[in-house]
Amino acid sequence: MAAQPAEHLDGQDATLAVPEIPLLPAGAVLAFILDEETAAVADSEVGDNSPDPLPMHRVAGGCQTALSISDMPPGLAALLIDIADTDTAVADLAALVSTMPPECAVLAIGDANDVTLFRDLLGTGVADYLVRPLRPGVLRKALDAALATKNRERELTDARAKLEQIGTGSLVTVADPNVPPRVVAVVGARGGVGASTVAISLASMVSATNRSDVLILDLDLHYGSVMLALDLDPSDALREALQSPDRVDNLFIEQSVQRKGEFLCALGAEDPPTTPLQIEGGVLGQLVSKFQSKYNFIVLDVPRGDPVMQQQAFECATDIVVVGDLTLTGVRDGMRLLNFITESAPRATVYVLAGGSADPRKSPIRIADLEKSIKRKVDGQVAYDEKALAGAVNAGVPVPEAMPRSPIVKSLQTLVKEFRAPESAKGAAVKKGESKAGVFGLFAGKPKKK
Structure with missing residues (x-):
């Protein structure tokens, strides 16, 4: 049985009445609905009565009413069209x-x-067709799916346009000169302590917080895990850049760096173990300087077993x-690594985190023992959350994106x-007797030289 209008003028004059559509905000939903039951569903799932409301304006009418409007409001995200008033729905x-x-997005009801x-309706470009009566949740689910599809199409269009600009050499992207550049090197005192997880999570969280591009470079060209964790393709570009930093320009950066989401960018390799890399002194610093033309914030995931790469990473x-x-070996290697950092990068601000790769309750060493051995306070302990790590790996996204409420995220x-604070504000609120390495008092100073 065809639906009846909820609010309609009597007689044939109803078909001639053109409703006045107010100015709507960008991203609004305009709904042409004939019956009261469907209108109530739209109000409860999309409109003001929804738990997650979208800006929506509802018109008492169907497809014919929509066709009578000569100028639709600009910036609409979706149209909901009731086709019960037409016998030529596909053509209309x-x-x-x-x-x-x-x-x-256009959805038909x-x-x-x-x-x-x-x-046939899908063939016209309609995103979905919903049959009345609408079951609870069906309308909102279909609308969300249609909007997500449109977002992906828009991202693809933007990416294609960007590639065309790259090809013509008309795309020039530069870092904000008003933001002080930061290069954060993350290194594990031992293998398997979660340094890569920390590096990826920090890059993801800083990019989301600052709403600007952050680049993470995986400097372990043979066994790095950044690209794998982010479900991105490794490439030879990083090796080529390290071997010939003079080749790196805006075009090279745009073509080699891969994007994960809106602001997170990554570059890494997966070279065969039979292809060792020998780099000259200062090469990594030159490369980072090239990337800083585009990225104000760069995270370096530094391999534990490569002292040459470590020193160059620390220096820049x-x-x-x-x-x-919190193991005996971890304490020993942490002390040695901190001494190495002091010699290589005396001006860098150093933070020490206890890793979250194992349950600290089962660790043979306590935080106090670690602090006594390294002669400084630990700046924090990364929470142990095996479920979040597994979820992030399975989804191919950073932990903060896969599990935003994870204790790992909270601990970072x-x-x-x-890292968000300006350099000039560092240490401004530190109390007497506390370290000046950080603005929050939780962060201790640089390791002392021998």
């Missing part, structure tokens, strides 16, 4: 879709449970994060705030 919606901008009609870093663990938030 084809005409309607052709007048809408490509970023607007009708009474006929007809697969042929469904396919403004901040160094040492991730240790203070460090992220420290």
